[in-house]
Amino acid sequence: MANMRISNLHLQFGGLTAVNNLSFDIPDNAVMSVIGPNGAGKTSLFNMITGFYRPTRGEILFDGVNIVGKKPSRITSMGMARTFQNLRVFPNLTVLENVMAGMHSRTKQGLLGALLRTPGHRKEEAWIRQVAEECIRFIGIEAYTDRLAKNLPYGAQRYLEIARALAIQPKILFLDEPAAGFNFSEKQDLIGLIGRIRETYRIPVVLIEHDMGLINKVSDHIMVLNYGQKLAEGKPQDVLNDPRVIEAYLGKEEEDEAV
Ligand SMILES: Nc1ncnc2c1ncn2[C@@H]1O[C@H](COP(=O)(O)OP(=O)(O)OP(=O)(O)O)[C@@H](O)[C@H]1O
Numbered sequence: 001m002a003n004m005r006i007s008n009l010h011l012q013f014g015g016l017t018a019v020n021n022l023s024f025d026i027p028d029n030a031v032m033s034v035i036g037p038n039g040a041g042k043t044s045l046f047n048m049i050t051g052f053y054r055p056t057r058g059e060i061l062f063d064g065v066n067i068v069g070k071k072p073s074r075i076t077s078m079g080m081a082r083t084f085q086n087l088r089v090f091p092n093l094t095v096l097e098n099v100m101a102g103m104h105s106r107t108k109q110g111l112l113g114a115l116l117r118t119p120g121h122r123k124e125e126a127w128i129r130q131v132a133e134e135c136i137r138f139i140g141i142e143a144y145t146d147r148l149a150k151n152l153p154y155g156a157q158r159y160l161e162i163a164r165a166l167a168i169q170p171k172i173l174f175l176d177e178p179a180a181g182f183n184f185s186e187k188q189d190l191i192g193l194i195g196r197i198r199e200t201y202r203i204p205v206v207l208i209e210h211d212m213g214l215i216n217k218v219s220d221h222i223m224v225l226n227y228g229q230k231l232a233e234g235k236p237q238d239v240l241n242d243p244r245v246i247e248a249y250l251g252k253e254e255e256d257e258a259v
Helices: 042-049 072-077 095-106 111-116 119-139 154-167 184-201 212-218 236-240 243-258
Strands: 004-013 016-026 031-035 057-062 080-082 172-176 205-208 221-226 229-234
Touching: 004 042, 016 042, 016 221, 016 229, 031 042, 031 184, 031 212, 042 172, 042 205, 072 080, 080 154, 095 119, 095 154, 119 154, 119 184, 154 172, 154 184, 172 184, 184 205, 184 212, 212 236, 221 236, 221 243, 229 236, 229 243
Parallel strands: 031 205, 031 221, 080 172, 172 205
Antiparallel strands: 004 016, 004 057, 221 229
């Protein structure tokens, strides 16, 4: 279980304020969705939490430690995993190799152990393989274990990213638009998977999503961003019926659809 508190987080790109003095807690063992119109600051927020962007100011406390300024690899090794809006699988590695590669951030044996093939290293490799295979089975892409990632159907590639994130046995998981490009039945499948992750791993899952149906079904908690600021936060039925949210987000979506 992770304890995560964001305080007065701010991100400035020159004259543009991407995230504006944002504070919130991530609830334990809950599915939290971060929603908002395009450019609202959702991905910038994920990038700050996972160390890819350095906030202009503010604090990100992860299990009581301020992680601002730490490198993404260090933050991963502390137990934070994420997926990306645009797929980042290694196309020329197999599914198993992709998942195992992601796990090396959390292993103890260094490069020297790997080069010398020490007993400690061999034991660790066997353990990594076992955990990777378990994650691949859990996600349901075991039929592709030995296939190159580039030869997988699109949906399986997205699932591979989730398997790779879970394999580091994270304390918290961030998913950036996990349903991007999915059809209706793939989205239903994803809703089931996110529920299983929460039940099995008992970790908070934080996702950025645009699909309101999916958000409504999967979330325990929703935070809405607009122009980098928190517009609303709470239970799905309250947030999704909030007139300010409808105006800022759903209203915009209707306009977009009408174009
Ligand atoms: N590296 C960067 N350099 C300059 N501006 C950036 C950078 N990253 C994001 N921005 C700007 O910050 C604002 C917030 O962008 P961000 O990608 O976080 O929004 P978002 O809510 O994730 O949008 P979307 O739903 O379209 O993914 C936007 O105006 C964007 O153009």
